[in-house]
Amino acid sequence: MEILVCIKRVPDAAENEFELNPAGNDINREDLVYSVNEWDNYAVEEAIQMVDDLGGRVTVVTVGDDDDEEILRREMAMGADNGVLLADDAFKGSDGQGLAAILKAEIGQGDYDLILTGAQADEGAGQVGGMLAAMLDLPYASLVNKIEILDGKTIRVGREIEGGSQEINEIQLPCVLSIQTGINDPRYVGIRGIRKVAKVDIPKKSAADLGLDPAGMGEAGAKTRRVDYFVPDAGGGAEMLEGSTEEIVETLIEKLKANGGL
Amino acid sequence: MTQIFAYIPFKNGSADDIALEYPSAAEKIDAGAGVTAVVTGAGPDLDGVANELTQVYSQVLKIDHGALSYPNAEIVRKALLKVLPADAIILFPHDTFGMDLAPGLSVKMDAAYAADIVDVEGIEGTTLKTVRQELGGAVSTHAAVDLSAGAVMTVRPGAFAPVDAATAQGCVMDKSAEVGDLTAPRKFIEVVEAETGDVDITKSDILVSVGRGIEDEENIEMAEELAAAMGGVVSCSRPIVDAKWMEKSRQVGTSGQTVKPKVYMAMGISGSFQHMGGVKGNPFIVAVNKNPKAPIFQVAEVGILEDILEFMPELSEKIEEMSG
Ligand SMILES: Cc1cc2nc3c(=O)[nH]c(=O)nc-3n(C[C@H](O)[C@H](O)[C@H](O)COP(=O)(O)OP(=O)(O)OC[C@H]3O[C@@H](n4cnc5c(N)ncnc54)[C@H](O)[C@@H]3O)c2cc1C
Numbered sequence: 393m394e395i396l397v398c399i400k401r402v403p404d405a406a407e408n409e410f411e412l413n414p415a416g417n418d419i420n421r422e423d424l425v426y427s428v429n430e431w432d433n434y435a436v437e438e439a440i441q442m443v444d445d446l447g448g449r450v451t452v453v454t455v456g457d458d459d460d461e462e463i464l465r466r467e468m469a470m471g472a473d474n475g476v477l478l479a480d481d482a483f484k485g486s487d488g489q490g491l492a493a494i495l496k497a498e499i500g501q502g503d504y505d506l507i508l509t510g511a512q513a514d515e516g517a518g519q520v521g522g523m524l525a526a527m528l529d530l531p532y533a534s535l536v537n538k539i540e541i542l543d544g545k546t547i548r549v550g551r552e553i554e555g556g557s558q559e560i561n562e563i564q565l566p567c568v569l570s571i572q573t574g575i576n577d578p579r580y581v582g583i584r585g586i587r588k589v590a591k592v593d594i595p596k597k598s599a600a601d602l603g604l605d606p607a608g609m610g611e612a613g614a615k616t617r618r619v620d621y622f623v624p625d626a627g628g629g630a631e632m633l634e635g636s637t638e639e640i641v642e643t644l645i646e647k648l649k650a651n652g653g654l
Numbered sequence: 655m656t657q658i659f660a661y662i663p664f665k666n667g668s669a670d671d672i673a674l675e676y677p678s679a680a681e682k683i684d685a686g687a688g689v690t691a692v693v694t695g696a697g698p699d700l701d702g703v704a705n706e707l708t709q710v711y712s713q714v715l716k717i718d719h720g721a722l723s724y725p726n727a728e729i730v731r732k733a734l735l736k737v738l739p740a741d742a743i744i745l746f747p748h749d750t751f752g753m754d755l756a757p758g759l760s761v762k763m764d765a766a767y768a769a770d771i772v773d774v775e776g777i778e779g780t781t782l783k784t785v786r787q788e789l790g791g792a793v794s795t796h797a798a799v800d801l802s803a804g805a806v807m808t809v810r811p812g813a814f815a816p817v818d819a820a821t822a823q824g825c826v827m828d829k830s831a832e833v834g835d836l837t838a839p840r841k842f843i844e845v846v847e848a849e850t851g852d853v854d855i856t857k858s859d860i861l862v863s864v865g866r867g868i869e870d871e872e873n874i875e876m877a878e879e880l881a882a883a884m885g886g887v888v889s890c891s892r893p894i895v896d897a898k899w900m901e902k903s904r905q906v907g908t909s910g911q912t913v914k915p916k917v918y919m920a921m922g923i924s925g926s927f928q929h930m931g932g933v934k935g936n937p938f939i940v941a942v943n944k945n946p947k948a949p950i951f952q953v954a955e956v957g958i959l960e961d962i963l964e965f966m967p968e969l970s971e972k973i974e975e976m977s978g
Contacts, residue, residue, distance in 0.1 A: 396957045405789040405924065406866060419793055486758065488767055511753075515788050517769035522757030531728060534754040550842070553750045556848035556902050556910055561726075564839040574896035615766035615803070619796040620914040623947065625765070630941060630957030637965065640958055641972050644940065651938035653736055653860055653884060653917035654973065 393448035395439040396504045397472070398409040398495055398524075399432040400454060400461040402514035410623055417620050428463045431510025433470075435571035438539060439508055440471040448543065449473040451502070455483055455494050469585035470578070478642055481599040485611025492523035494609075497602035499528065506547075507568045511535050521570035531563050535572040656687040656801070659715070659744040661734075663725060664693065664703045672747045673710060673810065676818035679809050681743060682774035683782060690715050691824075692744070694730050696723040707783035708815065708824035715827050721836040725962045735762055741804040749908065750810035756806050765804035768797060770814040777801075791927040791949035793877040810927060851903025855899050859916040860886025863906055864894060865929075867922015867943065867962050873901040876966040877921060883973040889913065891923050904972055907932040921962045925950030942966075 403410075407425040414420070437510055439450040451474040452467045453594055454460050464475030470582065499507060508523075511534060512518035518534065525532030537558065538550030550558040552572050563569075597608045611617065633640045648654045660676035661789050662669050673691065680689040691711040696718055704716045738744060746752035748770040760767035772794075773785035787794050810957050820921055847896040854936065855861060860963070862881040868874060877888045895905045906913055907929045914935030921942050923929060930953060933939070941954035942962050951957040958965065 403789065405792050408792075409945055410789065410793050416759045427917075488769075490762060492761070495874075516786075516790070517757075517767075518753045519757040519767060519769055522754070523761050526758035526761035532754075532758060533840060534793070535750055550846070551750070551754070552909055553845070553910075554908055557904065559848075560843040560846060564803070564845060567839075573892065577898070613687065613802045614806075616768055617798045618686040619798050621788075621793050621795050623793050624952055630951045630954040632951070632957045632959065637968055640960070641965075641969050644956065644958065644969065645972060645976070647938075648884070648917065648940070651917060651955075653919075653938065653940075 393442055393446045393506060394502065394504045395448065395450050395506045395508065396499060396502065397432070397437065397439050397450060397452050397467070398454070398507070398509045398520065399452050399463060399467060400510070400513045401426050401456060401460045402429045402480055404525045405514070405586050412621060412623055416622075419621050419623075426459075428466055429513040430431045431512060431571060432467075432571055433578040434470055434573050435508040435510050436467045436470055437576045438571055439506075440579075441576065442506075442539070442541070448505075451476060451504075453478065453498055454507045455479075455486070455497065457636065461594055465586060465589050465592070466581060468589040468592060469581045475592075475594045477594055477596045478602065479510060479596050480606065480611045482599045482604075482606035485614060485617070486609065487614035487616040488517060488530050489523055489615065490520035490609060490613055492520050492527055494602065494604065495520070495524055497604050498597065499524075501533070501602070505566050505567070507569045509568070511572045522566055525568035531567040533561055533563060533567070534570045536569045537572045537575045539575075539613050541570070609611065655657070656684045657739060657742055658687045658689045659692050659738060659742050660689060660711070661692045661744060661746050661753045662703070662707060663701070663749075667699045667702050669703050669707060670747065672811050673707060674813040674819065675811070676745050676809065676811040677710065677775060677817045678725060678814040680698075682776075682814075682898075683743065684777060685894070687743075688713065690733070693717070694719070694722045694725065694733055696720050704826045706820065708826060709820045710822055712822050712824040713827060714824055715829055715832055718828070719833055719836055724842045725751060726838065726840065726842045727751065727758075729836050731755055731759050731762065732809070732838060733833045734759065736833045738763070739804075741802075743805045743807070744803060746808045748804070748810045752808040757806050760806035763804055763806065765806055766799050766801065766807060768799045771807050771809050772810045787927070790924055791952075792947060794925070808971055810844070812931065829887040849903065851901040853904065855887055855889040855904055856911055856913050858887045858913075860884050861889045861906070861913060861915045861917070862886055862919045862921060863891065863923060864921045864962075865891040865923030866893045868894065869912040869922075869963065871897070874899060874952060876963065876970070880919070880966050880970040880973075883970045883977075884917075884919075885918075886915070886917070891929050907934075918952065920950050921952055921966060924948050925953060926931075935969065
C-alpha cells in the first residue's frame with residue numbers, strides 16, 4: 393500500500409485566545425500556539441497501521457511554507473516514511489479548490505493506492521478531500537471511522553453519520569477518504585522520535601516543480617476568498633458571574649434553584 | 655436571473671428540518687431568485703416528500719431511480735450533474751451528507767464552493783458576502799463567493815429562521831428520465847445503528863457535561879460527584895469519547911445524542927456547533943471555562959470564568975452541605 397496523507401498546521405483552538413490584529417484583517421498570529429490539525433493525526437495513525445499490516449509506505453504532504461516543515465517532521469516521528477512540502481508564494485490565498493489542485497499535481501507525480509485527509513481543519517469547511525477526489529476522478533468517502541481491506545482492490549469503510557450511526561460502503565481502490573476522529577488511538581510522539589527525524593531531508597516543491605502555472609493560482613484563482621475576520625464580543629449571550637469562587641458558587645446555586653437545577 | 659436549488663434530504667418519509675430553513679437563506683442570497691427544491695430517491699416515500707414540499711416551494715424537482723433508494727453521495731452527485739443548469743446555485747445542509755457530496759460537486763460543476771454558511775450579508779455584482787466561522791466557532795469571517803459560474807454552498811442547520819409550511823402551492827417536475835446510468839465505484843451496504851449504553855442521557859433533566867477541559871480520565875470523578883449532588887448524570891463532548899474515557903452513548907452532539915434537559919452544565923466545553931447541535935429544548939445553560947473567548951459563552955445563560963478542576967469540587971461540596 394502506498395498511502396499519501398494530506399496534513400495541515402493549524403492554530404490550536406484549545407490553547408489560544410484569538411484576537412484581531414491591529415489592521416483588523418487577520419487574527420493576531422504572533423505568539424499563537426500551532427499544532428497538527430487534530431483530524432490529520434488520526435489519518436496518519438490509520439495509514440501507519442495499514443502499512444504495518446500490509447507493507448508499503450506512508451507519505452505526508454502539506455501545502456504551506458517553511459514553518460510547516462515542523463509538522464511533516466512530527467508526523468514522520470510518528471512513523472510516516474516520507475514528507476513533502478509544497479511551497480510557493482503563488483499558492484498563497486488559495487481556496488479549497490486551489491489547494492486540491494496543488495495536491496492533485498503532487499499526487500500525479502506518485503503512484504498511490506490510497507489518499508487520506510482529515511475530515512476538516514481549522515476553517516471547518518471539510519472540503520479538500522472531496523474536491524481532490526473529484527479532480528482525480530477517484531471515488532470518495534468522508535468522515536470515515538472504520539477501514540477494512542477486503543482484497544487488493546476493494547475496501548470496506550464505515551462513515552460516521554448523524555446520531556452516531558455508521559454507514560458501511562464498499563469502495564474501489566485507489567480512492568480518497570477523509571478521516572474522522574475516534575477511528576483509532578493516535579500514538580504519542582516523544583522528543584526522541586522528533587530528534588531522530590530532525591535531519592531527514594524533506595523535499596520542497598514549487599509551482600514549477602509541480603508543473604503548475606502560477607498565474608491564476610492562489611488568491612487570483614480563488615472563487616471563494618476570506619475578506620476579514622471578526623471576533624464576537626466575549627460573553628455576548630451569557631451573564632458572566634464575577635467575584636471570588638465562593639461568591640460565584642453561591643450566586644450559581646441560587647440561579648440553579650430558580651431554574652430547576654437543584 | 656439566478657436560479658437557486660435546495661437539496662432536501664429526507665428520512666422515513668419526511669423532509670429534513672432544513673427544508674424550512676433554506677428559503678430564508680435563499681431570500682438573503684437573492685430575493686428575486688426562484689427557489690427550486692430538489693429531491694432524489696425511489697418509490698412512494700419520495701413522492702410523499704415531493705408533494706409535501708410543494709407547500710413550501712413553488713417548484714419541486716424530483717429524480718426517482720432505484721439507484722437512489724439510499725442517498726449515496728457519489729450517485730446523487732451524478733444524478734444532479736445531469737439535471738442542474740451550468741450556473742446553478744445549489745444549497746446542501748452542512749451535515750454528514752452535505753460534507754460528503756457538496757465539495758466534489760463544486761469541482762464537477764466548475765462552480766465556487768462555500769462551506770457551512772451561517773449568514774449572508776448581501777450581493778455586489780456577482781459577489782456574495784457570506785458569514786462563516788473558523789476554529790470551532792472562536793472566530794467569524796466574511797467570505798466573498800464569486801457566483802458567476804454558479805456555486806455550491808452548505809448551510810449550517812439551524813442558522814436560518816424556518817419559514818411556515820403551507821405558503822406555496824408548487825408543482826412537482828419529474829426529471830427521472832434524464833439521469834440515465836447511475837453506477838458508481840462506491841457501493842452502499844448498510845447502516846449500523848448506534849449502540850445504546852448503560853445510562854440514557856436523553857432522559858435526564860440535569861446534565862453535567864464535560865469536555866476536553868477535564869484533561870484526564872481520572873478527573874471525570876469530579877463531574878460524577880457534581881452530577882450526583884445535583885441529581886443528574888454526566889454527559890460529554892466528543893473528544894472524551896474519542897479518548898475512550900466515556901461511552902459513545904454519553905456523547906452530546908450531532909454525531910451523538912440529542913438531549914433536552916432543563917439544566918445543562920457545560921464544563922470545559924468550547925461550544926462548537928456540532929456539540930451544541932445536540933442540545934435542544936432551550937435549557938438553562940451554565941458554562942464554566944477558563945477561556946473568556948470560548949464560543950460557549952455566546953449561547954450560555956450563565957458564564958463562569960474558572961478552572962473546572964477547582965470549581966466543580968467547590969460547587970459539589972456547597973450543594974452537599976446545603977442538602978446535608
Ligand atoms: C462531522 C462532525 C461531527 C461532530 N460531532 C460532534 C458531536 O456529536 N459532539 C461533540 O461534542 N463534538 C462533535 N464534533 C467535534 C467538534 O467539532 C469539536 O471538536 C468538539 O465538540 C470539541 O470538544 P470540546 O469543546 O470538549 O473541546 P475543545 O474545543 O478543545 O474545548 C475545550 C475547552 O475547555 C476549556 N478548558 C480547558 N481546560 C480547562 C479547565 N481546566 N477549566 C475550564 N476550562 C478549560 C478550553 O478553554 C476550551 O474552551 C464533530 C465534528 C465533526 C467534524
